[in-house]
Amino acid sequence: MSEQTPPPATEPTPTPEPTQHQSPPPEPTNPPNHPPTEPTDPTPPTEPEPTIPPNDSPTEPTNSTPPEPTPSEPITEPPAKEKRTFIQPAVSFKVESNLLIDLTDHQRKSLTELKTLISTTTFPSAATTSTTTAATPSIWGIPLSEDERTDTILLKFLRARDFKPTEAISMLKSTLTWRTSFDIESLLQDDLGDDLDKVVFMHGHDREGHPVCYNVYGEFQSKELYVKTFSSEEKRGRFLKWRIRFLEKSIRELDFMPCGVNTIFQVNDLKNAPGPGKRELRIATRQALALLQDNYPEFVAKQVFINVPWYYVAFYTMMSPFMTQRTKSKFVFASPSKTAETLFKYISPEQVPIQYGGLSVDYCDCNPEFTVDDTATIINIKPTTKQFVEIICSETCVIVWELRVVGWEVTYSAEFSPNAESGYTVIIQKATKMAANDDPVISTSFKVSELGKIILTVDNPTFKRKRLIYRYKDGIRLGGSGDLGTFWGYNEVDFEHETRPA
Numbered sequence: 001m002s003e004q005t006p007p008p009a010t011e012p013t014p015t016p017e018p019t020q021h022q023s024p025p026p027e028p029t030n031p032p033n034h035p036p037t038e039p040t041d042p043t044p045p046t047e048p049e050p051t052i053p054p055n056d057s058p059t060e061p062t063n064s065t066p067p068e069p070t071p072s073e074p075i076t077e078p079p080a081k082e083k084r085t086f087i088q089p090a091v092s093f094k095v096e097s098n099l100l101i102d103l104t105d106h107q108r109k110s111l112t113e114l115k116t117l118i119s120t121t122t123f124p125s126a127a128t129t130s131t132t133t134a135a136t137p138s139i140w141g142i143p144l145s146e147d148e149r150t151d152t153i154l155l156k157f158l159r160a161r162d163f164k165p166t167e168a169i170s171m172l173k174s175t176l177t178w179r180t181s182f183d184i185e186s187l188l189q190d191d192l193g194d195d196l197d198k199v200v201f202m203h204g205h206d207r208e209g210h211p212v213c214y215n216v217y218g219e220f221q222s223k224e225l226y227v228k229t230f231s232s233e234e235k236r237g238r239f240l241k242w243r244i245r246f247l248e249k250s251i252r253e254l255d256f257m258p259c260g261v262n263t264i265f266q267v268n269d270l271k272n273a274p275g276p277g278k279r280e281l282r283i284a285t286r287q288a289l290a291l292l293q294d295n296y297p298e299f300v301a302k303q304v305f306i307n308v309p310w311y312y313v314a315f316y317t318m319m320s321p322f323m324t325q326r327t328k329s330k331f332v333f334a335s336p337s338k339t340a341e342t343l344f345k346y347i348s349p350e351q352v353p354i355q356y357g358g359l360s361v362d363y364c365d366c367n368p369e370f371t372v373d374d375t376a377t378i379i380n381i382k383p384t385t386k387q388f389v390e391i392i393c394s395e396t397c398v399i400v401w402e403l404r405v406v407g408w409e410v411t412y413s414a415e416f417s418p419n420a421e422s423g424y425t426v427i428i429q430k431a432t433k434m435a436a437n438d439d440p441v442i443s444t445s446f447k448v449s450e451l452g453k454i455i456l457t458v459d460n461p462t463f464k465r466k467r468l469i470y471r472y473k474d475g476i477r478l479g480g481s482g483d484l485g486t487f488w489g490y491n492e493v494d495f496e497h498e499t500r501p502a
Helices: 082-086 105-119 150-160 165-182 217-221 225-230 233-251 279-295 310-322 336-346
Strands: 020-021 198-205 211-216 264-268 300-304 330-331 377-383 386-392 396-403 410-418 422-436 442-448 450-460 466-477 498-502
Touching: 020 422, 082 377, 105 150, 105 165, 150 165, 150 336, 165 279, 211 217, 217 225, 217 264, 225 233, 225 450, 233 450, 300 377, 310 498, 336 466, 377 386, 386 466, 396 450, 410 442, 422 442, 422 450, 442 450, 450 466
Parallel strands: 211 264, 264 300, 300 330
Antiparallel strands: 020 386, 198 211, 377 466, 386 450, 396 442, 396 466, 410 422, 410 450, 422 498
């Protein structure tokens, strides 16, 4: 459906950008990362198709150590099996402009014809709005004439019907009739409980400003929730109402102005999703998809499927020949090992929930200092190399940072190195092996009482490429002596750690 992007976060002014160093890597050959591609719509998985995004990594800082020349390696034919595992790329979908000046002559003509048809068509009475003429319908709170947002709505129906005005008016009329029978306006006021809040939720925005909707099908592994949601026709009907209500509320948050963001970025998590044998889920899925496809045209910016099991890719491969190129171009699929990497191509790490490899923890007490407005940096750590991140401290203050390596299996340490030759290096964090099941994010603060730099070191001893994500900011300036006690919820660094001359 649709989403928006927060304003880019600004780095703390007093603390200059950190620099990173990476030791020259004895680099093993790794096959390129093709994040698989995926389907469109926030209901349980259906027929998907992909867009394999380019293979570049999100943000790679410059290494202070010049990269070792990599010998041109012959492309030893990647195993044929691996190639077949990934879906063939489709032409990447780009959201079209809703500005009249950007439309072709044919599209402008179709839009004019559709407006004429609307003015001569009789619509269901409940679809009309009292604020305009009795014959003027409205949808999602927007009248379909004499409004700056009208063209955006009409273009969605035209694009869904290949700019054929007669088919678009038929679809629009059918949608308005369904909305009247489903009593959408009353549904928006209903309280349908919060049992499914962890199944479908909005969280953050993608890099282009679309709101991101997460659909977590693994939640239905809970037998209690599954039975409560799908075990009878009445319960499936309630689920359908909940899903439509959620979608309607999300759509009302979109911007339908010609230059606005009016589509949603969908993420579908298939980890532990019930298999195709669950009859009740299949029925609910079919019903939901039919309603979404018929009544909510062009609301999906991208459909990304993560933690995709092999059987789903096989199913998609079978079904893709029956899909349009336009539909397929919105789909992206990612296996479990490529989930974080794929999400980072489209969503900044500070916007990605912590459970999917990012830093966003939904504004809870465990992370009161950083928000989605605090930009994070991603560094690729090559196999069997060390990565150094330097935070230059140009004045006395308190520095706070958080850091993670997706999947860990690395050694992490931190120290403060003063500029003065007579100063002593302070060990902030002794070299610690971080296992895959350790806390996903390390958060630390350090009181800087003299000029120098903080050096964060991540040693990757594995033969896998790792992704380091970090961000930092400075806090209180230290104008004199005084005990800061705890700062922003973090305890001050314990200075009883070992020190050694700089």
